[in-house]
Amino acid sequence: MYLTRPQLIVSLLAVALALSVLELVRRRKLSEEFSLLWLVSSAGIAALGLSPAVLRSVSRALDIKYESSTVFAAGIGFAVLLLLYLSVRLSRLSYENQQLARELALLRRELEESRGGGTAGAA
């Protein structure tokens, strides 16, 4: 049993990714919540890359001829799920942002009025 070159590259990338994620969390640039997703995906890729037995059985089950393709397919799968999740979060963030902007606008109007600068448009 030895690692083929693609397996070796994938494994090294997975380890590098995991270390980067941990470092980003340490520097408080990445929230723990998101780091979990990234660690799980890098662990998944590493498992496929480092263990030929796992890779072979998964590849056989999926009827994939080139085992390295399984690794990349898994990586792309994780990436797609992660992007979908990020889109959901972004939608929520944009909703919250809109509510905040609205509150800001309404409060600014009230502030102007209480300072006497408001005009007589509304009773």
Added chain:
Amino acid sequence: MSAPAGGARTLVVVPALNEAESLPPTLARLRAGAPGFDVLVVDDGSRDGTADVARAHGVAVVSHPFNLGVGAALQTGFRYATRRGYDIVVQVDADGQHDPRDVARLVETVASGRCDVAIGSRYVAVTAYRAPAARRLGMVLFSGIVRLLTRQRIADTTSGYRAYGHDVIATCQYDFPRDFPDAPLLIALARSGFRLLEVPVEMGERRAGRSFYTLGKSLYYPYKNLLASLMAWLQRPRGGRT
């Protein structure tokens, strides 16, 4: 045609994006054609001093810190109206294509209890307005969708000239289409049990400034509104008449 009937307090909401040019004549015509109504201009992140122009005309102004969309601007008007105890909100475009003399009629239609949303429509009666072909196609399409999903005949789903009753305003506080408050909104409101009614109004061409509907949006618009219409029909209705 001054104060509305039944003691209902009414707020005229004018969503405005970069309308410094067309706002003064619109506000002047509002004052002349619909006197006795409080007016709120919701400036949706304009960069041409729209808010200052509106303030100079003595109307209330709420300014979004950045652009949020015409639906979001209307929703800000709803929030403002709720907090200050208004019963009816009338939405009027800033570009001056709506004749303010119809405001009282729209308000009366809601205040009398005949409906919860009165939609000022160019298609109920013969008017001078004639829309471009692509737009007409869209209107027929979305009118058909609204009719299919709600069994209500609304010829002009995109009309931005509407009066909303108290319960509608309350329901729309937290859930409202941010960009195009058209067919999906009408479907959602009908699903919540609100009664929609079209009222014939006169509409002209816009007088100055640019329409909200640019080229990019004209491609996105049908997609978004088709999907949102379907979702509005599938989603659980929120709020409703009390």
